[in-house]
Amino acid sequence: MSLFQNIVIILILIVGAGFLSLTEIALAGARKVKLKILAESGDERAQKVLDLQENSADFFAASQIGLNAVAILGGILGEGAFRPYFYNLVVRFYQGPWAETLSFALSFTLVTSLFILFADLMPKRLAMIAPEKIAVSVINPIQIFIRICKPLAWMINAIANVLFRLFKVNTTREDNITFDDISAVMDAGAQAGVLQKQEHHFIENVFELEERNVPSSMTTRENVVFFTLKESEASIRQKLAEYPYSKFLVCSENIDDVIGYVDAKDILVRILNNQSLLQLNESTIRNVLTIPDTLTLSEVLDRFRSTKEKFAVVINEYALVVGVITLSDIMITVMGDWVTPIEEDQQIIKRDNNSWLIDGSTPIEDIKHALQIDEMPDDENYETIAGFMMYKLRKIPRPADSVLFDGYKFEVVDVDHFKIDQLLVTRIVETQEIQNNTEADG
Template identity: 50%
Template sequence: MSGYSFLFILVLLLLTSAFFSAAEIALTASKKTKLQVLLDKGEPRAVKVMALKEQPGTFFTVVQIGVNAVAVLGGVLGESFLNGYLADLLRPLADPTLAQRLASVGSFLIITIAFIQFADLIPKRLAMVNPERVAIGIADPMLVCVRALRPLVYLFNGLANLFLRLFKLPTHSIELITSEDIAAMVGAGAEAGVLRKQELHLIENVFELESRTVASVMTYRDEVVYFTIAEDERSIRQKITESPHSKYLVCREDIDNVLGYVDSKDLLQRIASEDLSSVIRSLDRLYAKKLLVIPDTLNLSEALARFKEARDSFAVIINEYGMVVGVVTLNDIVGALMGNVVHPSDDDQIVRRDETSWLVDGVTPIEDVKKVLDIDELPGDGEYETIAGFMIYQLKRIPKKSEATEASGYKFEVVDIDNYKVDQLLVTRLNSSATSTTAPAQP
């Protein structure tokens, strides 16, 4: 065999092996979602790629047959030509036996390096740059190889499936897309500049609708402004003036005996013509809206569905004992979803003091605290809704002023108490990089 013939056959084998290597990576790394986008844009070969991905065992078998066959032929070629060529070059420089051994080692290294570099590494790295496009380009040739090697594919696949079933191993992969996968893709898109910061926060908040309970966004019982049917007009006017809201609960004696609610616009329409207190007293007969009552165990997504079913935007939240724990509106849920994009707050619950410390209201939802502080997990996640609840969980009792605890690399210190209620905390990032929870610190 001449040197030109050797080089031609070697290049041909390298290209063949490169094709199979690129096909393997491209078909494995290509995503169905992106292939579907290409199909929608008018690329019919995307269907063929998706068909190949439905039977991964088939194209993997074809790839392995091709790669191994080419590797064997390359070894034979190196042994038959390159070995003798190198031996002739080395004989004047060394003993014939040593020259033959060095030629064998040299031919092995040359063929191996050539196949690793040009038939494996480079094609796979190029295929990883845009796997969907590469997969579309090799789809037709790969289908031809599948048909040509069908008998061998059937034989090898049958033996592989038999082995896997013998050891009770899965024979097919199930491609599932979880919320974590989507979040990771969104995060990568934000880092690449494809998504803006506001869009990233919005998508993250959508996934939190399933994990956050309705109690995390409600107006708490102690902060609910309500009227009683025995209340006089002066008191009602004072409440409206001091705490203007779009809706007010109306109760019989106290907040646990709710009759309904009244819209501010209905009150304004009646104020000019009737005594305001009489409007409230006759609420159960004339002006009461159908009251939506939901349990405090619902998450935000479930609460949103209840609002949609009831075609209402205001609900009372009760606990398992039938006591009112708070109220929630559709705007509260939208605010949790949109963050401060469309509902900027003039009275932020989390105020940054400097680079390492924050002042946090005790009623701040724990998910908001974790997001601002970039904390993945706190001790007892799911056992409390607010940062005050976290302090109670950590200390195992009602906190006192200046008491503190450390967790996830931060120190949480109570700075204000209002009648057993944790009103405000100071959160400070610790100098150490430790992220493990430590014992509660005593004053």
Template identity: 55%
Template sequence: MNFFDNVIIISGLIGTSCFFSMSEIALAASRKIRLRQMSDEGDARAEKVLHLQAHPGNFFTVVQIGLNAVAIMGGIVGESAFTPYFHILLVPWLNDPWLTQLSFVLSFTLVTSLFILVADLMPKRIAMAIPERVAVTLVGPMMGCIVVLRPLVWLFNSAATGIFHLFRIQTTRNDEITSDDIYAVMDAGAEAGVLDKGEQQIMENAFEMQTVSVTSAMTARESLVYFLLQDSEADIKRKIAEEPHTKFLVCDGQLDMIRGFVDAKELLIRVINGEKITLKDNSLVHNCLIIPDTLSLSESMEYFKNSRADFAVVMNEYALVVGIATTNDLQRAVMGAWSLHESEEQIIARDSNSWLVDGVTPITDVMRAFGIEEFPHSQNYETIAGFMMYMLRKIPKRTDFVNYAGFKFEVVDIDAYKVDQLLVTRIDNPDKLSSDTGCK
């Protein structure tokens, strides 16, 4: 064969290898969501790629047959393809045996370099950059190769499948999308600038609504302001003046004896009209939605929607009131810092390494704020104060502390027996003090 014939053969082998390399990477890197979108838009080729992704055995068998056949033929042709021409170029400077050996090495190096650069690296990088576009372009020829090489495909594929079954190796691709996958996509979107940090946080909060308890968003029992049926008009006005809210619970003698709620606007109208205020007037007291404390935020939102209510009492299994929840509370849980007034923030940074944290801050908010993946046995508590009680195994006192996950959680304020505020400080050596507890 002359020089031109060798160039044609080598070029054909490189092109064939390039085709198989691009097909392999493109199919593996193509995003199923993007292909499904293209298929819905009418691109039949995308549906074929999805089919190959769902049943990749025949495809990868053809790819391996093609790549190995090209590699063998390239080795045979490349060994002597350009050796005579390098021999002619080097004759004036070298003599045998160095002349023959160097000519062969240069020919082999040239052919190998062409295969590595043009048939392997370049096509794979292109396929990685635009996998869906490459996949739909090459899926037709690849399906043709699968049909032409069907006998060989069946032989090798059957042998491989038998070996997989023998060692109980899974051969089907798992395309299930988990919450972790969605979080990873949102993180990538935030890094790329498609999402800003606030939008990312809102989306993450929305996904957590099914796992976060309603108790993490409610107003706790000890913070409730409520009326008693026995309250006088002066008592009612004083409570409204001291703690202005839009709605107030009405109880009979004690908090756990719920009779309903009153709307502050209706009370205001009566005051303006000079009418007497009495909670024994059934027209003022409305029935109250009551939900169990075992509901998630998502389930609570469904309750509000079905009941057309925006206010509910949260009760536990003993029919004791543990708090109240409103649609604003649920919205605040999703919106996070965007819906919090500055005075209502539960985590306040003192400097880059220390924070003041309200004791009733939900443990999920603490995890997000400090990048802590999990707290030990978190099913046993819902707030950071509960975490302190669980770790200390007692009712906390001022200066009690817990070192965990690279942070020191120290009690700095106690209201009766309630943990009112903590100081959270970053620890320089978290590995050494990963789970210490103690008292000063």
């Protein structure tokens, strides 16, 4: 054959190999979620791609048969077509015993480079740009190619299956979607501008409901406002005026003797009707939902939904009340910074770019968000920043006690009856850099 004929055949082989490479990456990389959306919209080709992904052995066998056959044939034709011309070129400069070898090396390098560039690299990079769109476009011709290679592909797959069974290799594809997968998609959506900042924030917090326990969002025991059966009318009126809560626990004598709860609305109705508040009775006291402190926030939501309640008492393993939680508390956890209370009630107050004043009862998850810390050490052993300090110090903290962790200094500022009230958190790394820069300027 002439040089022109050889070049035409090699170009046809490159196009064929490029098509197979393009198809292989597109079908492997096409995401099932997008393909299902296309299939549900009526695109039959998308359903064919999904079916091929479920039974991909025949396709990959046919693809490898085609790619290897084309590569071998291209090498044979290319070497025979170009070597004489390279030989004539080489002998102009070198006529030694290595002239034939050099001409072979040059022809081999040329053909191999053409196949790598146009039949492998470029098609695969193109396929990665829009795998679903390309997979849908090539599915019909590739099915014809699979039928042509079916006999040889069946034999190759049979041998491969025997070897997989021999070495006990599981070839079943797992398509389970994990939280990490969804988180990665959300991050990509946020970076692309598809998700707004607040939407990304809300979705992250919703998934955290499965990981956060009740103590991270409840009102703690020392902050629970409750009535006793012998509560005076003046005291009830004062608490209603002083605390903006919609529900109050009713206890026999102390907080651990819970009887039920009263709705502030019921009490206000009695006040408006000029009825006495001297005795809380069955008409105003309601049964209260009791939950253990080991539940996750997601499980609490399920309890609220099944019982039609929005308020619950949290008890520990010793049947002692450790706090109360409402549906609003969980919603605030989801909404996060977008429903931050007024400044006086904030648990985390940012003083400047490198320091924060933090309440000791602040949940550890909120600390991680505020300080942008991925993981706290052994965080299964505590729920709050105060618990973190006690765990790290291995003692009851005192003012000025501090812990260094992940470039931050956690320092106890105020302690009230062994309870950590406030901490000062300082970013050490950046602070030191600022000081070094200041000294250098001086």
